[in-house]
Amino acid sequence: MQSERKIRILIAKPGLDSHDRGAKIVARALRDAGMEVIYTGLRQTPEQIVETALQEDVDIIGLSILSGAHKVLFPRIMELVEQKGLTDVMVFAGGIIPEEDVPEMKKLGIKEIFGPGTPTEKIVQFVFENLPERT
Amino acid sequence: MSDKEKINQITRERERWENTTLPKWMGQRPERKSEFRNHSDTLIKRVYTPEDIKDLDYMRDLGLPGEYPFTRGVHATMYRGRLWTMRQFSGYGTAEQTNQRFKYLLKEGETGLSIAFDYPTIRGYDSDNPFSQGEVGTCGVAVASLKDMEVLFDGIPLDKVTTSMTVNGPAAMLLAMYIAVGDKQGVSREKLGGTTQNDVLKEFFAQKLIIFPPKPSIKLVTDIVEYCTKHMPRWNPISISGYHIREAGSNAVQELAFTLYDGITYVESCLERGMKVDEFAPRLSFFFASHNNLFEEVAKFRAARRIWAKVMKERFHAKNSRSMWMRMHVQTSGCTLTAQQPLNNITRTTIQALAAVLGGTQSLHTNSFDEALCLPTEDAVKVALRTQQIIAHESGSADTIDPLAGCYYIECLTNEMEGQAMDYIQRIDDMGGATVAIERGFFQKEIADSAYKYQGETDEKKRIIVGVNEYTTGEDAAIPILRIDPKVEEKQVAGLQKLRRERDNRKVDEVLEELHYAAEKDENLMPVIIEAVKAYATIGEMCGVLRKIYGEYKELIVI
Numbered sequence: 001m002q003s004e005r006k007i008r009i010l011i012a013k014p015g016l017d018s019h020d021r022g023a024k025i026v027a028r029a030l031r032d033a034g035m036e037v038i039y040t041g042l043r044q045t046p047e048q049i050v051e052t053a054l055q056e057d058v059d060i061i062g063l064s065i066l067s068g069a070h071k072v073l074f075p076r077i078m079e080l081v082e083q084k085g086l087t088d089v090m091v092f093a094g095g096i097i098p099e100e101d102v103p104e105m106k107k108l109g110i111k112e113i114f115g116p117g118t119p120t121e122k123i124v125q126f127v128f129e130n131l132p133e134r135t
Numbered sequence: 136m137s138d139k140e141k142i143n144q145i146t147r148e149r150e151r152w153e154n155t156t157l158p159k160w161m162g163q164r165p166e167r168k169s170e171f172r173n174h175s176d177t178l179i180k181r182v183y184t185p186e187d188i189k190d191l192d193y194m195r196d197l198g199l200p201g202e203y204p205f206t207r208g209v210h211a212t213m214y215r216g217r218l219w220t221m222r223q224f225s226g227y228g229t230a231e232q233t234n235q236r237f238k239y240l241l242k243e244g245e246t247g248l249s250i251a252f253d254y255p256t257i258r259g260y261d262s263d264n265p266f267s268q269g270e271v272g273t274c275g276v277a278v279a280s281l282k283d284m285e286v287l288f289d290g291i292p293l294d295k296v297t298t299s300m301t302v303n304g305p306a307a308m309l310l311a312m313y314i315a316v317g318d319k320q321g322v323s324r325e326k327l328g329g330t331t332q333n334d335v336l337k338e339f340f341a342q343k344l345i346i347f348p349p350k351p352s353i354k355l356v357t358d359i360v361e362y363c364t365k366h367m368p369r370w371n372p373i374s375i376s377g378y379h380i381r382e383a384g385s386n387a388v389q390e391l392a393f394t395l396y397d398g399i400t401y402v403e404s405c406l407e408r409g410m411k412v413d414e415f416a417p418r419l420s421f422f423f424a425s426h427n428n429l430f431e432e433v434a435k436f437r438a439a440r441r442i443w444a445k446v447m448k449e450r451f452h453a454k455n456s457r458s459m460w461m462r463m464h465v466q467t468s469g470c471t472l473t474a475q476q477p478l479n480n481i482t483r484t485t486i487q488a489l490a491a492v493l494g495g496t497q498s499l500h501t502n503s504f505d506e507a508l509c510l511p512t513e514d515a516v517k518v519a520l521r522t523q524q525i526i527a528h529e530s531g532s533a534d535t536i537d538p539l540a541g542c543y544y545i546e547c548l549t550n551e552m553e554g555q556a557m558d559y560i561q562r563i564d565d566m567g568g569a570t571v572a573i574e575r576g577f578f579q580k581e582i583a584d585s586a587y588k589y590q591g592e593t594d595e596k597k598r599i600i601v602g603v604n605e606y607t608t609g610e611d612a613a614i615p616i617l618r619i620d621p622k623v624e625e626k627q628v629a630g631l632q633k634l635r636r637e638r639d640n641r642k643v644d645e646v647l648e649e650l651h652y653a654a655e656k657d658e659n660l661m662p663v664i665i666e667a668v669k670a671y672a673t674i675g676e677m678c679g680v681l682r683k684i685y686g687e688y689k690e691l692i693v694i
């Protein structure tokens with residue numbers, strides 16, 4: 001039954017960035033809120049991330065990046081999301097992403113970006129309020 | 136009155152106070168919380184008295200500075216003789232840019248260098264590897280070959296500074312490059328002073344930048360220790376690091392215990408190699424974080440020295456007292472710094488730096504107020520350095536040795552932390568050691584749980600973070616941030632490709648083949664890596680050879 005399917009969410013770490021404290025906390029908070037969380041582990045290429053999203057049939061992709069490489073990696077990820085027809089998947093992100101880059105990232109189709117100091121309940125609430133159509 | 140009688144008298148007085156004075160105050164002015172706990176979840180008493188340290192034996196537990204068990208410090212004169220080394224972790228963009236930053240910091244009074252390498256370098260990839268795209272120079276300086284290292288130290292005489300290098304998997308390659316720059320400058324290996332982090336164990340569960348599986352990783356660490364013991368008497372071959380453990384989310388006791396356990400594991404590995412404990416142990420060094428709770432941190436540094444001294448004496452039967460001393464570098468805690476109201480970070484860093492100084496560190500990095508936003512700008516790092524200088528010259532903290540010794544609270548906490556850390560050490564021993572604990576995800580789980588708990592306490596406002604979950608009024612003042620020009624990558628890649636065209640490629644092939652054979656035969660790789668570096672073989676080429684032989688570590692995911 002549609003309504004009984006848990007929300008499936010992929011938490012992904014793109015690039016060489018290996019800061020995982022935040023990603024793991026967010027993954028656990030979402031899991032504690034009742035979602036099915038798949039965590040990619042560190043150092044994923046955009047191809048690997050989108051492939052996993054496809055395989056795992058997720059509703060949402062959450063990108064965590066603290067390395068400053070988002071300007072190169074996010075456009076590639078969003079391009080692949082589009083190419084693979086994952087257009088009904090909601091993508092959002094967090095980490096160290098300068099304020100001035102946010103509009104550019106949103107233009108790529110990234111729904112929201114949460115920086116340091118964000119309470120986890122705010123992230124959970126955002127997910128519930130922004131579930132993509134398919135769920 | 137005997138000591139025992141004195142304590143009994145205090146106990147009686149305290150009980151009287153608890154029944155008479157205290158209840159009146161509790162009625163009028165109740166306590167803010169039902170209980171007070173520090174970061175390690177230790178219950179903090181209302182007030183500490185001589186009762187709490189009644190079993191303290193001064194000479195056994197504290198001793199005198201520069202002597203066993205080194206609780207009071209590793210030197211007999213401490214900061215009265217020489218201040219700690221002020222060493223700011225720095226690196227961004229190209230080697231030229233970081234060379235400028237080094238010179239700027241030295242001019243402003245920094246007394247030691249510390250290199251932050253970019254992701255490709257620490258992961259053993261060349262700047263033009265596909266994995267390096269977007270990452271060149273963004274989180275540290277790009278060093279792909281000896282050419283970059285030469286530029287990095289241009290105009291900086293290696294016999295006049297000491298340098299710390301935050302690198303683990305490819306530590307041997309970066310050390311070899313430093314040696315090669317020394318050779319070019321005419322500074323011999325015996326004169327080179329500094330540190331390679333070279334602590335792979337914590338990479339598996341804290342920093343996560345590991346390249347090779349545990350066994351070859353530890354072999355490489357041991358190669359460096361062996362090489363330095365023979366040829367580089369002023370070099371610290373390992374910096375056994377708790378910093379990353381703490382920053383990944385552990386509490387203070389876990390940081391203490393896991394770090395010391397890593398230290399024990401390296402000592403065992405060197406002994407297995409046939410080295411004598413008193414030959415290499417004096418040059419082992421440590422690296423800790425200094426978090427927000429001033430007293431807990433001071434106690435941690437003191438407990439660390441005492442435990443290490445005992446471990447070296449009792450577990451490893453060291454004879455030379457220098458094998459028992461724990462020298463340390465401290466970095467203030469980055470994860471306590473906030474993106475909100477960033478100027479508040481200056482205050483946090485000051486308190487944390489003070490804890491490190493009161494705790495007797497040998498070397499210190501203070502974070503910049505833009506920590507949660509970007510790599511430090513020149514202005515921000517200057518304030519961070521000035522913070523150390525103010526503590527050193529204006530606060531009076533450096534005038535006497537171990538000023539908090541004898542404080543009931545500090546001594547009690549020092550004892551408690553030692554006990555709690557020893558319990559963990561026993562547990563890990565019982566499990567079969569650090570590698571087993573890593574394979575079982577023990578450290579990973581402990582750290583992840585503590586990190587999640589800390590986040591939960593912050594979210595629920597059980598833990599107040601000024602400017603984040605309380606006192607959040609007003610717009611945050613925007614501060615300038617450091618941005619890495621994407622042209623850095625183009626420039627670096629062009630330079631590397633030029634190097635590949637111009638160097639003697641036959642020679643490079645030869646040394647890489649030698650490296651391959653030496654690795655297969657399980658020889659000490661340092662000599663051949665020095666040869667390879669001098670032929671301008673790149674980080675990616677050298678690590679590529681080792682990746683083929685050793686394989687790559689696949690992360691054990693523990694959420």
Ligand code: B12
Nearest residue numbers: 018019020021022062064094095115118275469470506509
């Ligand atoms: C902890 C830390 C480390 C630890 C990492 C431990 C670990 N296993 O994670 C250690 C000490 C190992 C470390 C090392 C390095 N670090 Co570091 N580190 C930090 C630090 C201090 C805190 C990060 C953190 O964990 N915060 C706590 C968590 C809970 O917060 P968070 O990750 O921001 O996550 C929150 C939000 O961002 C958001 N979020 C995060 N991910 C996601 C995902 C989704 C989907 C959503 C919705 C939300 C979300 O929600 C979370 C909860 O609020 C930051 C500075 C800072 N104060 O932020 C620097 C920082 C990230 N590090 C930095 C650097 C450069 C490095 C190194 C590369 C240094 C070097 N050259 O050697 C290495 C690389 C290590 C690595 N593993 O990749 C830089 C990055 C610079 C930049 N981007 O321009 C920073 C910003 C510090 C600085 N100013 O220089 N680091």
